[in-house]
Structures are given as C-alpha cells and as structure tokens.
Amino acid sequence: MTVKNVHVDVLVVGGGIAGMQSALDLADQGYRVALVEKEPSIGGKMIMLSKVFPTLDCCSCITTPKMSAVAHHDNIELLTYCDVQAIGDRPGGGFVIDVVQKPRYVDIDTCTGCRQCEYVCPIDLPSQFDRELGAVRAIRVPFSTAVPQKAFLDIDNCILCGKCQQACPVEAIDFAQQPETFTVEAGAIILATGFELTPAGAKAEYGAGELLNVVDALVMERLLAPTGPYGHVLRPSDGKEPDSIAYVQCAGSRDKTLGVEYCSRVCCMYAIKQAMLLSGALPLADITIYYMDIRTFGKGHEQFYQNAKAMGIEFVKGKVARITEDEDKNPVVRVELIEDGSKVVERAHDLVVLSVGMLPGYNPKSLYGVPVADDGFAAIPAPNIRPSVTPKPGIFVTGAAAGPMDIVDSIVLAGAAAAEAAAYLEEVRTPSPQRAAIEEAVHA
Amino acid sequence: MPEPRSNGDVRIGVYVCYCGGNISDVVDCEQVAAALRTLPNVVVARTDMSMCSDAGQALIETDILEHGINRVVVGACAPSLHERTFRNTIARAGLDAGLNPYLYHHVGLREQVSWVHQGNPQKATEKAIRLMMAGIAKARMLEPLEPTVLDAEQHALVIGGGVAGLRAAWDIARRGIRVTLIEKSPFLGGHMAQLETTFPAGEDARAALGDLIDQVVAHPLVTVHTRAELTGVSGYVGNFQAQITQQSRGVSQGFTHFAEAAEVCPVEVPDEFDYGMTTRKAIYRAYPGAYPDLPAIDWAHCDACGKCLSVNGTGLDLENKPATFDLNVGAFVVATGFRPYEPRRGEYGYDEHPEVITLPQMIRLLALAGDGPDLLWNGRTVKNVALIHCVGSREIPGVHEPQPDGQVNDYCSRVCCTATLHLATELRERYPHLNIFDIHEDIRTYGRGHEDIYTEAAANRVGFLRFHGDERPDVLPAPDGDSSPLLVRVKDYLTWGEELDVPADLVVLATGILPSPVDDIISLLKISAGTDRFLLEVHPKLQPVETAVPGVVLAGTAQGPMNIQEASAAASAAAAKVAVLLGQGSVKLEPFVARVNHALCDGSGECVAVCAYEDAITLQTVSDNGQTAQKAVVTPANCVGCGVCVSACPNHAIDVQGWTLAQYDAMLDALAAPLPVLESAT
Ligand SMILES: Cc1cc2nc3c(=O)[nH]c(=O)nc-3n(C[C@H](O)[C@H](O)[C@H](O)COP(=O)(O)OP(=O)(O)OC[C@H]3O[C@@H](n4cnc5c(N)ncnc54)[C@H](O)[C@@H]3O)c2cc1C
Numbered sequence A: 001m002t003v004k005n006v007h008v009d010v011l012v013v014g015g016g017i018a019g020m021q022s023a024l025d026l027a028d029q030g031y032r033v034a035l036v037e038k039e040p041s042i043g044g045k046m047i048m049l050s051k052v053f054p055t056l057d058c059c060s061c062i063t064t065p066k067m068s069a070v071a072h073h074d075n076i077e078l079l080t081y082c083d084v085q086a087i088g089d090r091p092g093g094g095f096v097i098d099v100v101q102k103p104r105y106v107d108i109d110t111c112t113g114c115r116q117c118e119y120v121c122p123i124d125l126p127s128q129f130d131r132e133l134g135a136v137r138a139i140r141v142p143f144s145t146a147v148p149q150k151a152f153l154d155i156d157n158c159i160l161c162g163k164c165q166q167a168c169p170v171e172a173i174d175f176a177q178q179p180e181t182f183t184v185e186a187g188a189i190i191l192a193t194g195f196e197l198t199p200a201g202a203k204a205e206y207g208a209g210e211l212l213n214v215v216d217a218l219v220m221e222r223l224l225a226p227t228g229p230y231g232h233v234l235r236p237s238d239g240k241e242p243d244s245i246a247y248v249q250c251a252g253s254r255d256k257t258l259g260v261e262y263c264s265r266v267c268c269m270y271a272i273k274q275a276m277l278l279s280g281a282l283p284l285a286d287i288t289i290y291y292m293d294i295r296t297f298g299k300g301h302e303q304f305y306q307n308a309k310a311m312g313i314e315f316v317k318g319k320v321a322r323i324t325e326d327e328d329k330n331p332v333v334r335v336e337l338i339e340d341g342s343k344v345v346e347r348a349h350d351l352v353v354l355s356v357g358m359l360p361g362y363n364p365k366s367l368y369g370v371p372v373a374d375d376g377f378a379a380i381p382a383p384n385i386r387p388s389v390t391p392k393p394g395i396f397v398t399g400a401a402a403g404p405m406d407i408v409d410s411i412v413l414a415g416a417a418a419a420e421a422a423a424y425l426e427e428v429r430t431p432s433p434q435r436a437a438i439e440e441a442v443h444a
Numbered sequence B: 001m002p003e004p005r006s007n008g009d010v011r012i013g014v015y016v017c018y019c020g021g022n023i024s025d026v027v028d029c030e031q032v033a034a035a036l037r038t039l040p041n042v043v044v045a046r047t048d049m050s051m052c053s054d055a056g057q058a059l060i061e062t063d064i065l066e067h068g069i070n071r072v073v074v075g076a077c078a079p080s081l082h083e084r085t086f087r088n089t090i091a092r093a094g095l096d097a098g099l100n101p102y103l104y105h106h107v108g109l110r111e112q113v114s115w116v117h118q119g120n121p122q123k124a125t126e127k128a129i130r131l132m133m134a135g136i137a138k139a140r141m142l143e144p145l146e147p148t149v150l151d152a153e154q155h156a157l158v159i160g161g162g163v164a165g166l167r168a169a170w171d172i173a174r175r176g177i178r179v180t181l182i183e184k185s186p187f188l189g190g191h192m193a194q195l196e197t198t199f200p201a202g203e204d205a206r207a208a209l210g211d212l213i214d215q216v217v218a219h220p221l222v223t224v225h226t227r228a229e230l231t232g233v234s235g236y237v238g239n240f241q242a243q244i245t246q247q248s249r250g251v252s253q254g255f256t257h258f259a260e261a262a263e264v265c266p267v268e269v270p271d272e273f274d275y276g277m278t279t280r281k282a283i284y285r286a287y288p289g290a291y292p293d294l295p296a297i298d299w300a301h302c303d304a305c306g307k308c309l310s311v312n313g314t315g316l317d318l319e320n321k322p323a324t325f326d327l328n329v330g331a332f333v334v335a336t337g338f339r340p341y342e343p344r345r346g347e348y349g350y351d352e353h354p355e356v357i358t359l360p361q362m363i364r365l366l367a368l369a370g371d372g373p374d375l376l377w378n379g380r381t382v383k384n385v386a387l388i389h390c391v392g393s394r395e396i397p398g399v400h401e402p403q404p405d406g407q408v409n410d411y412c413s414r415v416c417c418t419a420t421l422h423l424a425t426e427l428r429e430r431y432p433h434l435n436i437f438d439i440h441e442d443i444r445t446y447g448r449g450h451e452d453i454y455t456e457a458a459a460n461r462v463g464f465l466r467f468h469g470d471e472r473p474d475v476l477p478a479p480d481g482d483s484s485p486l487l488v489r490v491k492d493y494l495t496w497g498e499e500l501d502v503p504a505d506l507v508v509l510a511t512g513i514l515p516s517p518v519d520d521i522i523s524l525l526k527i528s529a530g531t532d533r534f535l536l537e538v539h540p541k542l543q544p545v546e547t548a549v550p551g552v553v554l555a556g557t558a559q560g561p562m563n564i565q566e567a568s569a570a571a572s573a574a575a576a577k578v579a580v581l582l583g584q585g586s587v588k589l590e591p592f593v594a595r596v597n598h599a600l601c602d603g604s605g606e607c608v609a610v611c612a613y614e615d616a617i618t619l620q621t622v623s624d625n626g627q628t629a630q631k632a633v634v635t636p637a638n639c640v641g642c643g644v645c646v647s648a649c650p651n652h653a654i655d656v657q658g659w660t661l662a663q664y665d666a667m668l669d670a671l672a673a674p675l676p677v678l679e680s681a682t
C-alpha cells in the first residue's frame, strides 16, 4: 500500500457522528478535509445503537448514509486505522501531523470485503462491537455496515495458520504488512474523539461487573439492535427472556465516589428509549426505572417521557445503594424509595441495566496541547459564545469530546466547529485587523 | 386490466430494504423481492438489511456497472430521508455508466406500510408489492433530467439581533460572505442583555455580549439595521428578494443630549428591560452601553409634545417615517428568539399578590437591588423566598388548563432549572440570612458545569422540596399573624408526600420559554412551526438547523429552548449551512418543475391564472416554424412543481417533470393490476 502525504485545510480527529458531520460541513463548503479514525471503521458509538431518541429512527438508517457520504466525498480523505503520532507547527501557520497507518494485514485497495477470510478463520473472539455477547473472527470486516467494507486482521489473536490467505480470492492478505508513517498538513484541527463508558467494574456496590444479569446500557443497545447478537432480548446468564427489567440511572454519573460529579446528559433519554423499545419487544415485561431526577430537557424529550409513563413504564424515585444476586442469578436491587419515606427495600428483577455515564474518550493535552478541564473533557475558555474553541489557536472541539451530549447536540456543535475552523482558515488567508484582537480576547 | 408492458431497453434494478427490521419485522421483504423479480424489465430484485449503508449502495453500483441496470427503484424509508442518498449512488456509478441520477424512484415502505400495518403482515406484504409495482411502472417511463444551476447571491439575511443572530452573522461574515442583520427592536442583544452573570461560568452577560457586538458591527461584511423587519419575500434559494421595513429612530447620529432629553420627556412608561419593575421615558436606551450608542423614540408612546426638542433640536425628528427597501439575498437565518412565559392572572398568585414575580423579573430585581445587607421588596425585608420551577412548562394535557391559544405547554424549557439554582447561589452570597426554598419536580442541571451549580446550592443551605407534575404547589395568602404575607403549599415527596406550608415574602416563578411571535415570518418564508409553536427543523437528528425550505435555516431559541452556549452553537451551525449553500457562488435547483408541450398549448392562460407563484408560468410570444403564437412558458427557478397548472390546463399540455401524467397513469394501472403469482412461497 502506498500512502501519500496529505495536504488538507482541516484535519478532523475521530470518525464518530461529530467528526463525520464536521468533515461533511467543511467538505461541502469546498474545503479539503482529512478524517483520521483510530478504529478500522468510522461510525463511533452511534453505529452501535439500536434506535435513537426521540424520533426512534433506526440508528443505522441515519448513521450509515453519513458514513457513506464521508467515504465518497471528493473533498474528504478518509484515514481509518490510523493514529496521530506527533504534531508540529507549520511555518506560516497550520500544523504538520505525523500519522501512522496501522497494518490491517490486508491490502485495502484489493480487498473486496467478501468476507471469505472471515468464514475460514478458526479463531473465535468476543465481539467488542456486540459488547462481548457475540463472537467474531481474528480476521474480519469490522461489522456489517462498516466503512470501509474491508477486512482487517487482529494480529494479537492470530495463530498464523494461513487459512485466510488461501481463501482470499484476490490475494489481499499480507502477514508482513508494516506500519507506515506519513504526514498530513492542515491549516486547522477539529478534535472529535468522543467518549468512553463508565467501566463495568467501576462500582463495587453494583457488582463490580461480576453479576451476569447486570449489564450496561450499551449491551442493551446491542440486544435491541436488529443486527444484534441474539436477534432477541435475552438475559446473559441463561438465555431466558426477562420478565422484569430495571434501569439504574446515574450509574457512574453524579457520583462523587467515582470522581464523576457531572450529569452525563443522555442516560435519562436512552433509558426511556430502551424501556419503550423493550415494551415493544417484550410486551409482558415489567420495566422499572430507578432515578434521582428525570432530565428530559431536549426538544420533544419531555413529551417522550410522558409517553413512556403512559405506556406503563414504572418510574421510581430512588437511590440504588447496592445490587446483589439471588441463587437464581436474579439481580436484587437494594433501593431507598425516596417518595416512600426513604424506606429501604430489596427488589428482585430478571435483568438490571446500568445507565452508565460518559467519560472523556481521549486526553488531547500531550499531543495536541489542548488542556482538559476538571471533568476531563477538553477545556473551553468561552463556553457561552465560543463553545467549540479550545485554548489552542487553530484547534477546535466537537461532540462528546467537548462534554457529554447526545447526537443532535453533537451534530449542531459539529457544524459550529466547522464554522469556526472555516472562519479561522479564511482569517489566516486574509488577515483582518480584528483578528489579533479576537485571538487575544479568546485565548487570554 | 392491461398487462404491464415491457419497455424496450429498460433494465430495472429493484431493491427492498429491511430498514434494520423497521420494515422487515412486518413486511416479508424476501417475498416482495421474489414477486417483483417476475415483472417485465426487472433485471434484479434484491434485499438488504440497510440499503442506505455503504454495502447496500455498493449493491446498486455493482448492478449498474455489471448488469447494465439503467433504472433503479428502492423500497425503503421515506423519500425525504434517503431519496437523495440513492440518487447520489446512481450519479457515482453513472460517472462510468453514463446514467442520469433522476432515473430513480423511491417507494416508502416504512411510513406507508410497515409502521401503519403492524398488525397485518400478510396484507402489508401485499401492499408493499403493489406500491413497488407502481414504482416499477413509473420507472419504465422515467427520463433523464438536469437540475437548474443558478448563480447565488453571496449575501445572507439574519433576522434577529440576539446572541444567536449576532453569532450567526459573525460566522457568515468571517467566512467571507456578506451579511445583513435586521433587529426589530431599536437595540441589539436580545434577552442576554437582561442577564447579569450567566451560568455556567458566572460570566458577565453584557460584557460578553458587548464583545460579540463589537466584533460583528466592526466587520466590513456586516450591515446592521435596527428597528427593521422583514415585510416581503420573493424568489428562491440563492436569489431571494427581501423587503425590509424600517421604522425611524427619531434620533440621528450626533445627538448628544440624551440625559437632558429624557429628563424633560413627560411620558413615563413601564420599562420592558426591567420587565415593568421600573419606568423609562419615551426617548430611551435599553441599557447604558447598548448598541447602537444612540437613544430611540418609542413611537407607541411619544405624543410628539416637542419638549425634548427644547433641549437641543438638532438630531431629533419626532415623526416616524417608516422606510422600505429591498435586498437580494441568497439565504435567511431566522434567529427571532424567545419570550418568557407570562403567567395568567392568579396562576400561583401572579398578578394578584405583589409578592409573586417571575424569574426574569427577579434577575432584574437583583441587578437593581444595590449593596444593602437585606433584600427589599415592596417595602419589606425579604426573609423567605420560594422558587417554584416549571411555571408554564411541562404542563400535562388533561391536568393543566390550556393556554389561551388552546395549547398545553408540555415541553421542558431547559434553562430555568440551572438559571434558578444559579440565582439561588447568588441570593445566598448576597443575603446570607435569607431562607431559600427551591420547589421543583426534577432538577435538570444537565449541562457541563451545571451539576456543580446544583451541588453548590445544596451546600449553600437551599431547602429543596419536590412536587409531582400533576400536584403542583399553591400560593396562598398566609393566615393573619404570620410574619410572611404568603405561603406556598407543597405536597412534598421528599418528606413522604406530606403537605408542607412554606412561608414566603417573595415567590419567584421560574417561567418557561415561548417562541417570539413570528407568524408573519412563518408565512413570508413558508416555513413551519411544530405543535410546541417553535420553528420546525427538517429532521431533528440529521438536519437540526435546516428548515424544509431550501435557503432558510434556524438559529437559537426561535427553534426551541436553549441556553446561550446552545444558541451560539446552533447559530454557528446555521452559518456553516449558509456557507455550504452560498460559498460556491451557485445553487442547484431540483428539476421537478412544470414543462409545457407547446404543440398542445393553445395559449389560453388558464395555467397562469391558477399559479400561486410570481412569474413561475407566463404567456409569451413564441415562434415555431415561422409562426408566432402565445404560449405558456415556465421559469424553472420560480416554479415549485406543485402541479396546479397541470390540473388547470384544458389540453393536457403541461406536466411536472419527474411526475408526468403518463407516469401517474402507469402507476395507477399497476396498483390495480393483479399481484404477480409466485412459483412457491418461501
Ligand atoms: C447506551 C447509549 C445509548 C445512546 N442512545 C442515544 C440515542 O438514542 N440518541 C442520541 O441522540 N444519543 C444517544 N447516545 C449518545 C451518543 O452515543 C453520542 O451522542 C454520540 O455517539 C457522540 O458522538 P461522538 O462522535 O462525539 O463520539 P463517539 O461516538 O465516541 O466517536 C468518537 C470517535 O473518535 C474515535 N477516536 C477517539 N479517540 C481517537 C484518537 N485519539 N484518534 C483517532 N480517533 C479517535 C473513536 O474511535 C470514535 O470512532 C447514547 C449513548 C449511549 C452510551
């Protein structure tokens, strides 16, 4: 594979919905964009979701076209499975970025995505995409709607048996592939590195990730997704259809003991969404949501919440102190019922879903020189008027890298970051008398 | 019934999408594809989990290149979502195969079938087959079309001079596109100017706003008109004509005697800047430092007594002479903002007890209060203040009385929780001895830095009480002998649903956010509002700042409740969309417009009479074979393709391209045709 050095106007880091949208908003204006994604496919967390609130659109129906648009845009250079290694200032403004293309061990130009390799590979691994519920092969196309639709080999788990090489009809597999370094020159950078979830083991009181029938909400997204591992909602311990499902809100947010004092902003809505989808998938199941406050603040969200109540989903204001399990592996929730005189009760459910929080996905300090705030997300000195501007001139931030936010807010902020980056480029090209003053004001 | 006819070289590829289960959970997509495969001209009929994915689109591309497909029919979600996606697919493959992207038909199998016939999979499958058959029948008759490409005016009009409008104007200008901003009131800044410190960072609102205004007005590509409103619109994306009507200011540049003029002005009216808690004169400035740096005459109240002229006549003109001018603009940004909810008389005692005020009023009250150790209201020292959330928001149909327009405000206003707690913290800092009660249903401090404000308020001895949405608190006069004049009766669910009486010297209603009244703008721009009355975006997820009208985008609270940060982000995103539209200097218009067959047109002009759009269809003298005659002629840029002229034409001389009468006939025949027989059901 030959990777040429890339000259663009803007480098976008991260190919989730926020990064894709910024890239499109710039490319549609005629700017050249490089989008670098560390994973073998773009799509971010959004492509893993089932349906999205508040419209209940099928998530892949609205994500995959964006992925496709990014891949086919004349002005976008898509760099998947790449890591940024170093960044320097370009003389005269802008950045020179060293990027390493990690070896896929598959030639991306010849691979047709036919998956023959995948069918013959003898290695089964837990699927990260399906949150370890399903299995994948060591060589695989990342997932059915991946972009690019190209195989990659997880070399750490490969036994070099060579079956895939024999099966590949186009001889694309190359065990000797090496990392390749190239440079990207860009006038501005947009960070769209997204978020990670509260780790499963974070909270000892909630079973520290050891209880089989206590899952996180992203697992539930996969269970509900049409492309999910089982095609049904089944509980992990015994494959039984759960009759009673409970959500524990703020499991990892608004929690001093975890050092996460902020609200993750999306969990109320995704829990309500999942509860609604579950009542469709399992009409007889009882669904309970244990919460402290229901924060359905977005456009159309309060109405969504009221609909959920009308559908019979039970909302219980209560603090869940602990989750244990009984002899049948049913999770038992110990909860303080705040509206019932703070009475503490234990309630058994078949399945408990933890509404886990959003943690920063990446710390841009050392590589990009962008400091983070106390909450770990990128610092934004003038949040009111310039919500996508970081302290580092020429570097902007969008999506969950700028703090927890849902898809709409990510798309909006992505447009804002694109506007800031475009303005920055134009002002560098034709310096205006105000520019210095603006920079000074914002970055002081 | 006529058998569907095969049409020469037409080779149709048919694709039925599962829509990730949205369609296939109800419709047997495999059966649909199998049935369609038997139809004339259908070369391939395939299914896919999601046709719009890259892999799905690749199926179509491959079929075009390898099977010589030259018409594509996709059955999937609504055309509004993905018709364009698939046209682009064809265009891409067509680069090699020479295929026109309009040789495409989209059938809505989700909204029209699976979502509405969930209970009846078999009938739903049959209906899907029929709709697809109709689409195939149309596809046989599709013809290549070309979009109209027109120069675009690189000039945008921003309506509204609050933080959203200002931010949008600034971004568009910085991108190199000319902007005109019109503001209805005499001063820029909108509601942000009425705030003191803002959450989340405690920033000085007017200072931050002032900086932004300075940048905007100093930018060479920006023109600002205050007291100006949009009063007429014609044209289309890239080439709108906007008519703007501007009231005079009454005061011109160089007038320097504002203080003296205000002093002598005898007309005193409630000052809207302080929500009626203070008064101002008929010659006024919104606040010191407001832009522009000139007072204005309030025409509604000035009685032209002329006293101000006696101070110094130069620069004053006491006659309002509204002026109208036209602008050519390529796009509109609607940033008309919000208005705070005004409680009805008696709602929580508002307008009945002087001790009941709104949150916006309270913010002004604190700004005016001075540095004394006590908070005074109505001549009394305030010892107990009760803050009630969700006033005019989160109302429940059937429980709460509808608003005068019959609507129930069932949405959350999003900013009031954090604004209320931000206020509570300020109250605590300034008045350490005050008792503060926060009476809420939920606390929604969702944003970055907001939860800290909540935690701080809790640590600052704010007493929290919680009601249920259907059991809201009551504000009642306190019994004689109580030290506070009012009490708030709350069924408090933090103390097991007990009814508590909270004493109150001041009750602050956290009133919600309503959109500015913009019926005129809605009808001028032909955009729409949602059931919550806020302006409506095309798609809440995918296109959150665009409207259904090309060239009209939304910014800020005109679209829904937002805080400053969110309004700024939305405004910048809107600016990015304007840059996409106008940055290239030209716009492409869809070819779905009327077309006249001059051989059949007899120049009766009935089409012209019924057409609602100016200059879309006109009678012109046309020469044909040496003969001249009056014929109808369409100007594609002005035609919206509504088809009214088609129905009016007595000679069937007019068609809408892409939707011709012959195509409709073929579709109807197909809908009525017998279903294809399958060899064996799978
Ligand atoms: C369980 C759950 C359900 C949800 N449901 C909904 C819903 O129904 N509706 C809704 O609106 N929102 C929902 N959300 C929120 C939604 O997932 C986020 O708003 C959205 O994914 C944020 O997108 P993003 O692009 O900012 O981040 P991400 O999706 O995290 O994307 C970031 C991308 O950047 C890449 N990346 C990270 N670091 C680097 C690096 N250093 N170099 C290169 N690439 C990098 C990552 O690999 C990833 O591809 C849900 C969230 C969860 C957890």
Ligand SMILES: Cc1cc2nc3c(=O)[nH]c(=O)nc-3n(C[C@H](O)[C@H](O)[C@H](O)COP(=O)(O)OP(=O)(O)OC[C@H]3O[C@@H](n4cnc5c(N)ncnc54)[C@H](O)[C@@H]3O)c2cc1C
Residues within 6 Å of the ligand: A384, B159, B160, B161, B162, B163, B164, B165, B182, B183, B184, B185, B188, B189, B190, B191, B192, B195, B197, B198, B199, B200, B228, B229, B230, B335, B336, B337, B338, B339, B340, B359, B360, B363, B415, B419, B422, B513, B516, B518, B521, B555, B556, B557, B558, B562, B563, B564, B565, B567
């Ligand atoms: C009590 C309260 C406290 C708040 N506190 C905070 C806070 O601390 N922090 C925070 O981030 N947010 C806060 N907010 C929210 C903040 O006020 C808004 O987010 C922001 O003002 C919205 O700006 P905007 O430009 O969308 O609308 P607006 O400020 O309403 O501006 C709209 C402008 O458009 C003009 N206009 C209207 N119609 C027309 C027309 N037809 N033609 C021309 N011009 C027109 C109006 O005159 C106005 O100038 C608070 C809101 C309230 C109610």
Ligand code: SF4
Residues within 6 Å of the ligand: A297, B389, B390, B391, B393, B394, B411, B412, B413, B414, B415, B416, B417, B418, B442, B443, B444, B510, B512
């Ligand atoms: S933000 Fe808070 S006070 Fe305002 S409507 Fe929403 S829940 Fe009620």
